[in-house]
Amino acid sequence: xxxxxxxxxxxxxxxxxxxxxxxxxxxxxxxxxxxxxxxxxxxxxxxxxxxxxxxxxxxxxxxxxxxxxxxxxxxxxxxxxxxxxxxxxxxxxxxxxxxxxxxxxxxxxxxxxxxxxxxxxxxxxxxxxxxxxxxxxxxxxxxxxxxxxxxxxxxxxxxxxxxxxxxxxxxxxxxxxxxxx
Numbered sequence: 137x138x139x140x141x142x143x144x145x146x147x148x149x150x151x152x153x154x155x156x157x158x159x160x161x162x163x164x165x166x167x168x169x170x171x172x173x174x175x176x177x178x179x180x181x182x183x184x185x186x187x188x189x190x191x192x193x194x195x196x197x198x199x200x201x202x203x204x205x206x207x208x209x210x211x212x213x214x215x216x217x218x219x220x221x222x223x224x225x226x227x228x229x230x231x232x233x234x235x236x237x238x239x240x241x242x243x244x245x246x247x248x249x250x251x252x253x254x255x256x257x258x259x260x261x262x263x264x265x266x267x268x269x270x271x272x273x274x275x276x277x278x279x280x281x282x283x284x285x286x287x288x289x290x291x292x293x294x295x296x297x298x299x300x301x302x303x304x305x306x307x308x309x310x311x312x313x314x315x316x317x
Contacts (some may be wrong), residue, residue, distance in 0.1 A: 172192075175259070177266050180225035180237065187234040189216055190226065195236075195249040199284040203213075207305050221245060226266060228259050238263040245276035248285075260288055273315040280308040289314075 192215055196208065203211075207229075219225075223239035223246050236250035236259055245267060251259050267274060276294070278285045279302070294312035302309040 160227065174232075175228070175230045177226055177228050177263060180220060180227050182221070184234050184237075185216055185220055186228055188220060188225075188237050191236055192247075192249045193252050194251055198252045199282045202279075202281045203305055210304075211258065215247075223247075224270075226263060228254075228263055229253065230259070235259065236263060237240065238267055240267055240271060241272045243274055245274055248276075255284075261292065264292060268314070268316055273313065275311060275313045277302070277309040277311050279305070280310055281299070 168189040187210065193212070196203070200208075219239055220237075223241050225237055225239045227234045228238075228250070235254045237247070238245060242259040245264070246264060248260065250263075264274075275297075276289070278289060280286075280299070289312050292314065294314045296310055297313050298311040300309055300311070301307075
């Protein structure tokens, strides 16, 4: 049986996910595949920041529910002020709205986030394809507990090469690499 605090935390987490899902269900995007003319990948612009932070929060609530709130609050600020403006960031847009992004730091995928309402449409694969077209072989780190990300990268063909402790979060990070054939 769960302790009262853990039950409250799980209940809160479920309510937050339901709220995020409700917000996503009302958006009019991700009705297209990447091959449709209303979907494109383009360079990041400063005015994308708020939309991409929202996408990141929605994606993170699905992929990273195990991360502590204090860590997530700091990462929100880092995303806005460090990661997006300093990485080579590419935005996937659907119906003229940003729905995801890939942030590259040299040959590393520093972050790949897609609105959960857009999963399964080929947009994540298109962003990685775009990055490989620009950089060639790539590597990244994904949290061991991130089942969504690990499944995606496994299907794409990334291979585990190392594991380490991610000090800031206290979670295990898995290093994955991909070399195009």
